[in-house]
Amino acid sequence: MYTPEVCSEARNSRDARFDGLFFVAVKSTGIYCRPICPAPAAKESNVEYFQFAHNAAQAGFRPCIRCRPDSAPGSYAWLGTETTAVRAKKLIDEGALLRSSTSCLAERLGISVRYLNKIFSYYFGTSPKQYALYKQCDLAKQLLQQTDLPVTQVAFAAGFKSLRRFNDAFQKLYQLSPSQFRKGTNRDALISIYLSYRPPYNWQSMQQFLAKRIVPNLEWLNEQSYGRTVTVQGITGRFYATIEPHKHRFKVDVTLSDLSLLVPMIAQIRRVLDLDADTHFIESHLRKAAPDLRLQEGLRLPGVWDEFEAGIRAILGQQISVQAAKNLLTLLVSELGEKTENGMQYFPSAQAVFDSELVFFNMPASRKAAIRAFAQQYVEQPQVDIDSWQNIKGIGPWTVNYAKMRGLSHPDIYLGGDLGVKKALEKSQQAINVDKCAPFRSYLTFQLWQLL
Numbered sequence: 001m002y003t004p005e006v007c008s009e010a011r012n013s014r015d016a017r018f019d020g021l022f023f024v025a026v027k028s029t030g031i032y033c034r035p036i037c038p039a040p041a042a043k044e045s046n047v048e049y050f051q052f053a054h055n056a057a058q059a060g061f062r063p064c065i066r067c068r069p070d071s072a073p074g075s076y077a078w079l080g081t082e083t084t085a086v087r088a089k090k091l092i093d094e095g096a097l098l099r100s101s102t103s104c105l106a107e108r109l110g111i112s113v114r115y116l117n118k119i120f121s122y123y124f125g126t127s128p129k130q131y132a133l134y135k136q137c138d139l140a141k142q143l144l145q146q147t148d149l150p151v152t153q154v155a156f157a158a159g160f161k162s163l164r165r166f167n168d169a170f171q172k173l174y175q176l177s178p179s180q181f182r183k184g185t186n187r188d189a190l191i192s193i194y195l196s197y198r199p200p201y202n203w204q205s206m207q208q209f210l211a212k213r214i215v216p217n218l219e220w221l222n223e224q225s226y227g228r229t230v231t232v233q234g235i236t237g238r239f240y241a242t243i244e245p246h247k248h249r250f251k252v253d254v255t256l257s258d259l260s261l262l263v264p265m266i267a268q269i270r271r272v273l274d275l276d277a278d279t280h281f282i283e284s285h286l287r288k289a290a291p292d293l294r295l296q297e298g299l300r301l302p303g304v305w306d307e308f309e310a311g312i313r314a315i316l317g318q319q320i321s322v323q324a325a326k327n328l329l330t331l332l333v334s335e336l337g338e339k340t341e342n343g344m345q346y347f348p349s350a351q352a353v354f355d356s357e358l359v360f361f362n363m364p365a366s367r368k369a370a371i372r373a374f375a376q377q378y379v380e381q382p383q384v385d386i387d388s389w390q391n392i393k394g395i396g397p398w399t400v401n402y403a404k405m406r407g408l409s410h411p412d413i414y415l416g417g418d419l420g421v422k423k424a425l426e427k428s429q430q431a432i433n434v435d436k437c438a439p440f441r442s443y444l445t446f447q448l449w450q451l452l
Helices: 004-013 053-058 083-093 102-109 113-124 128-146 151-157 163-174 203-211 259-272 279-289 307-316 322-336 350-355 365-380 386-391 397-407 419-428 441-450
Strands: 023-026 031-033 047-050 191-196 219-221 225-232 235-244 249-256
Touching: 004 047, 023 053, 031 053, 047 053, 053 128, 083 102, 083 113, 083 128, 102 113, 102 128, 113 128, 128 151, 128 163, 128 191, 128 259, 151 163, 151 259, 191 259, 203 219, 203 225, 225 259, 235 259, 249 259, 279 441, 307 322, 307 365, 307 386, 307 397, 322 350, 350 365, 365 386, 386 397, 419 441
Parallel strands: none
Antiparallel strands: 023 031, 023 047, 191 249, 219 225, 225 235, 235 249
C-alpha cells in the first residue's frame, strides 16, 4: 500500500497509472471511489485510503456510481504480498469457490483450511469466503449497470444459487437492492462489459503480434478490436474486445452458453489482454538492468486462451517460421475444430487431437507422435503439470517456457535460447543483466522481439 502522501498526490492528479492500486473513501458521503473519479476532490481530512475495494466495502462505504470501483484494473502479485495468499486470491478471482469449497481450495494450494484463512485475513483483511462473496456481488453490480440482463440471470451469472441469497448479499454489501442498479430489461444473450487497464497500453504492438498469428474462423482482428471463440470448462462462447484508449478500457461483448461460467471467462479475457500489468512499473524495473535498451512503452504479453492451446501452438512452432506455424495451426483448427452454424470454429479439444492420426499434416511421424502424446496427457487428466510435458519425446524447455509465458501469462520467462531473442541481442549490442530483470523477464523477451 502506498503512503497517504503518495495516495493524496495521485488522487489529486487523477493519474490513471494508479487506477486500481488503491481506493479512496470519503467519510462525509460514505462512498468509495477510484483515484481517477471525475467527481470533485474531497478535502484530505475527509478521506481514507484502502488498498483493496473489498476493504472499503467492509468498512461500510458504498461504491461510487460515477467511477464504478468494480471496473478498476486488478493488482499484480509483485506488490509485496505473500505468494500463497496471492495465488489463493487469484484462484478465487477466477471462480475457484463458485463450485467448490474452501477446503478444496486449501487442498489445491497444499495447505490447511485454517492456515488459508489465517494468511488470507492477514494480507487481504477478510476471509476467502467473504472475499469470494464480494467478487460475486462486484460482478453482479457490473452486469446490473452495464447490461440489460434480467436480475435473475445476473444472479445466476455471478454464481449465486438462488435469487434470495443474491438479494440478501447485495443489500448487505452495498446498502442498496439490485433493482436500484437496474437499467432495463433485455432477453439478448449478448453481454457487454467494460474492462479497464492502467495506461499506457501499446495496442499497436499487441495488434501487430496477433495479426501475424491469427487463425481464421477461430479468431478475428481489426485495427481496434480482437475476438475469438472460446471454451470455458467445456462450455462454449466467444468474445469481442474493442479498445477505447481515451477511457483506458476495452468494451467487451461476451456470448456464453452457460452464464454461471462468466467469472472465469472474464478472468481469462483479462489475462489474454494482459489488462492488470503495471507497465510503467515494469519498464522502470527493466531500465535498471538494461539502461541502454530501447523499450517500447506499454508493451503487454499477448496471452493464449489456455495452456493446452498454448502447448499445441508451441509444438507446431518448433524450428519453423511464424507464418509456417500459423499455416499448420489453421489446418489443425479447420480439420478438427468443432464448427458452429455461422461458420466459426472452436479450438480442437484434447480428445479430438488424440483421436486423430493427423494425416493432413505434412510433417515427420515423430512430430505427430509428440502432438498426440501431448493431447493424451490432457485426455487422461485435465490438470497437467506443465513441466511434465518434457517427459514427451520431442518437447523441450523452449516449448514448455513459451507455453508458460503465453498460456499461463507467467511474467518471468526469459527465452534466452530463442533465435529471435539471440538476433535481437546481436542487433541491440547492449549488455543486459538478465537476472536483474526478474521477475519481469517475459516482458524483456517481448521487448527484445520488438527490436526485430
